[in-house]
Amino acid sequence: MSDKTALIVSAHSADFVWRCGGAIALHASKGYDVTVVCLSYGERGESAKLWKQEGMTLDKVKTARRKEAEAAASALRVHDIRFFDLGDYPLVLDREAKYRLVDVIRAVQPRFMMSHSKYDPYNTDHMYATEVALECRMIAQAWGHNPGEKVLGAPQLYLFEPHQTEQMGWKPDVFLDITPVWDRKRAAIECMEGQQHLWDYYTNVAQNRGNHFRRNSGGQAGGRDCRYAEGFQSVFPRTVDEL
Amino acid sequence: MSDKTALIVSAHSADFVWRCGGAIALHASKGYDVTVVCLSYGERGESAKLWKQEGMTLDKVKTARRKEAEAAASALRVHDIRFFDLGDYPLVLDREAKYRLVDVIRAVQPRFMMSHSKYDPYNTDHMYATEVALECRMIAQAWGHNPGEKVLGAPQLYLFEPHQTEQMGWKPDVFLDITPVWDRKRAAIECMEGQQHLWDYYTNVAQNRGNHFRRNSGGQAGGRDCRYAEGFQSVFPRTVDEL
Amino acid sequence: MSDKTALIVSAHSADFVWRCGGAIALHASKGYDVTVVCLSYGERGESAKLWKQEGMTLDKVKTARRKEAEAAASALRVHDIRFFDLGDYPLVLDREAKYRLVDVIRAVQPRFMMSHSKYDPYNTDHMYATEVALECRMIAQAWGHNPGEKVLGAPQLYLFEPHQTEQMGWKPDVFLDITPVWDRKRAAIECMEGQQHLWDYYTNVAQNRGNHFRRNSGGQAGGRDCRYAEGFQSVFPRTVDEL
Amino acid sequence: MSDKTALIVSAHSADFVWRCGGAIALHASKGYDVTVVCLSYGERGESAKLWKQEGMTLDKVKTARRKEAEAAASALRVHDIRFFDLGDYPLVLDREAKYRLVDVIRAVQPRFMMSHSKYDPYNTDHMYATEVALECRMIAQAWGHNPGEKVLGAPQLYLFEPHQTEQMGWKPDVFLDITPVWDRKRAAIECMEGQQHLWDYYTNVAQNRGNHFRRNSGGQAGGRDCRYAEGFQSVFPRTVDEL
């Protein structure tokens, strides 16, 4: 495995596409091995279109959602995608499931991690996934957890963009230019056949975040002609040698 | 002037030493031209020791404070230090004084700016300086202010560390390793003869921020052996090509 | 059942009386079917007066609390009151209990829901009830939860007034004029024989909220002569055709 | 004048178009007389494209900006637009200018007012305009200010959507369906020839706010097919007879 790695913790199987598909594709293009963990398929709560079909079952929904997610991951050049299949609405991780996530974190040794916003009154699975990401990051750092394994350092945890950012109290502190990989993100988005109503929504988001990128990189005085961007909120401070 | 530039807006003449002396010295060592604007000498509010001397006058205090600040600036390799001499406790900038600051901003074209915390119930001059820094940054960006001059881009405004951080609601999101220039910062600190009670205080701060740097760069699993650091809070989001 | 419905999720059996008795009675008078779910009787934590009696047992406390709650519900014209009897101090809902609440939500299809403040350091049952209300609202919206049932739309969740509002970070954004039904609320309050020390307290609250209603509807320039009101904090944005 | 009235306080002459053009057109279509006060033309800070033209002067910029604003106001069916011409970057209102705004408020007797977000580190004129709106609303309520005039009641102050909502700490609590008047808003937007880079930006915003409207009015279970919306944050609580 490359020493450039990243880990995405996605509550439901489509979240990583809308919220950080550009970051995945961009870092993949820079040589990162990006691993995605889908804690659930979003089979109960985020598959309305499938459930409206005749004769639908939980297994069929899961299968369809997995296929979509795999296709999207492929479009984004994801290195590895893991489906924990823990169930959604509500998502719950017992101790064993948490340790399973810790195992992935330690195996990947990510330079950075990503998960959901800290707060989400519409979707408690989302904020729960972030709580779990923080908890498992902590366990992965513990020398006494599975002693002998390589412990985790101190990777940043980026919170990716939720739906209705203001209601979630989410505030981006970094914008990433995803113009070079926009086509891949759009292709991944179009794999999400069950949620077609969101294709244009997240295209709008990417364009408008591009505007924010331009505002913050040079404004009217110039700066990068970024056309598509993604925003992230950092949980931890950065450590640098130059501002 | 170098195209690597920075601008510090300091309410009183000693603030830049305690709060970002390391950042100044470090960036100077990397080829930055760092300009410091002291809006006042802190002659009324931050010169208790001088005022306790027999026969002290406002002019004598200002002269002493200016000498200390110049000596400190020299120790830190400041490129240019400007004394606006606007008076303190309270500090007030009329329109003309603001335009004077805008002129400096445009002349310097800083890659980044620095000023005080957003809130400070102990010292309203401090938060006022930051309000002014934001206002003047905005004016410097306006194409219609002194048309024909080169307008400002979108430099970051870093808020440097206030005294009693928690009371000010200040939260650092970046730590800068100042180990290579610590000697210079300590030398600059020792120029502040009137505030000797703060020498060890800010040495403690730098050491403990070094601990925070280590925690956030690798923690118990390793990372840089940073011994002295400074923390800063960013007002604006960053724009990046890689996380 | 009427298509005008509301659902109150009350951690303990008396909360709905103090905190939204007026809203219940008012909406009942407007043709709403209001359902109240009491997750516990508050038998351990909110029945001090009963426990001070000789020979008291848990069952006797529950019975007494239930009687009081039923009498109050009757005074308020509650359509349906359900006692989940899940225990208090601490209140805990396992998955089965949550599904039971989801069943009620789906059966009622409320136009709006009500529960406690988001934060309460004095009474962790209260904030837990709100967490559960949000979680169960989400599950009730999931097409894959008990497929075939009518899923929930997007009803508002109002947080009713806690004791010591400022300590709970609760901020009302809507005041409801309950003057027409004040007599019913006072009658319901007087059913709470075990908590007589709160009768006048909540009468004071209602009067002072009436003052707030007047301030916000016209102030010194006129406006409704509201004498009693209740305040609520909305979790979700409203959707309107006219401001 | 109709008794259905509204008042918009816009720091610069284009703000009312991007931020609440839909609300204006919609309420105009419902019989409201909507008055817009442009405190400045945004002639220095928001007219970069004009200033890049050869031979531009402050007067020419103001004239061009005024024409654009008048055209947009006409497209939106604004009842009355007032240009206070107070200068921008920075915008400052002395006591006389404030009283002038109070006069307008009292003359209009608005059912609701609108202004900018409470915080805006990019544009201090914006947050200043809101401070002034609150101050003048208070003065307009004072019986001792120009005694004998009709005093103001307690109209809501809605904060319209800023650029980069999350950086401003702006959180909408109400979404307004502007689908019926979207054509008018788009027409007004296209009057802003100097800021063409924002046309699609704010179209994206309107579409995505339409999505938020649908989410909050019925979600996947149905609800209004709103295609364009605007969001607003209320400063004051509402007073109602039914939730």
Added chain:
Amino acid sequence: MSDKTALIVSAHSADFVWRCGGAIALHASKGYDVTVVCLSYGERGESAKLWKQEGMTLDKVKTARRKEAEAAASALRVHDIRFFDLGDYPLVLDREAKYRLVDVIRAVQPRFMMSHSKYDPYNTDHMYATEVALECRMIAQAWGHNPGEKVLGAPQLYLFEPHQTEQMGWKPDVFLDITPVWDRKRAAIECMEGQQHLWDYYTNVAQNRGNHFRRNSGGQAGGRDCRYAEGFQSVFPRTVDEL
């Protein structure tokens, strides 16, 4: 003057009665010399009842307000009340007025100060008074302001209870038992003939704060039988020898 002193900074002449009349009377009874500074009479904004009388003039209103305030001060055993007569709605202090307040602060050398909440969208005079109180406290501490005078130490600034606490973001961290002096506070309240609609309102507040006092001093397990209380929010941390 006693070495037990306190200073109240009241934006309008009645504020000190409603908001800290109990604290004044209680400390007076303990030997404190309490000084009250009324920055204005509230003659324009808080005298609606007077202005509704035939033939009213600004001078008559001021005279009436002053009489009421003096009577209330007397009922509360205020040591000294100063009327700065600076005008209200809006209240503005120029440099000279601020220095006048600094002079009072230095003369009084208060053990603690009191003023309004930090935020008040209904009444910008209130939050402005607190800004000024902090600024003048700072100036009073400056050795270089009127050198030779006794400088101020570091007295607490308590923010007294605003109307509609939740809208102001005011959170009390200390409750004071005013039961022993309640009669005096009620007597002072009844001096405010122009605002009779608030007499019962603030009696309700005092009773309910008494309930909060009991909750926080012993709760159901006992504690002081406090019947009336006032709440305050501290701006600065306390320094103690025992918790």
Added chain:
Amino acid sequence: MSDKTALIVSAHSADFVWRCGGAIALHASKGYDVTVVCLSYGERGESAKLWKQEGMTLDKVKTARRKEAEAAASALRVHDIRFFDLGDYPLVLDREAKYRLVDVIRAVQPRFMMSHSKYDPYNTDHMYATEVALECRMIAQAWGHNPGEKVLGAPQLYLFEPHQTEQMGWKPDVFLDITPVWDRKRAAIECMEGQQHLWDYYTNVAQNRGNHFRRNSGGQAGGRDCRYAEGFQSVFPRTVDEL
């Protein structure tokens, strides 16, 4: 047992030393019986140095950590230290463990309690311990929990100082002068052989908090010559007879 008592709830066995060792020693010297509950030994997550030794086992780590904690407790004159041995990273309390903590709370009847900050993204055990402390405080107050036992009153819960205070959103509202017992705290700190890198860190903290004590007790105008202090954040309001 003395009627002067305090209870510390420490997530891991060393936390009480760094964070409130001074408060413990000081109150012990004033006749308080201070009880410390260590919910875990911190054996997995806070014992890196031990785990780096050859042949280390979980039991050996626990034993070493217990010895260190006992030695530190002895240096601080702790009255009673209890090791719940519940495991760390993650720490979890089931109902039985919570009741065990309730039993201790009721037995001690503390005048005040102490635990961790409300938020800690680095260490979820810490914030969990505080949640549990609040929940168990509530249960201990319930008349129906183990009826017949003496119920708890309303003791303050102080949150002691976390590592990286600003990241935790921790804000001290009280500083305690620990100069008289600093030697004991330093001795206790030196018992923590496994975490030697923190000895000087927390000495720096104590010195700088001493500076904050001086600033807030008299500032440049005088005040106590406190050299070492600790800071705490109160969860609940205080109830007093004099400000």
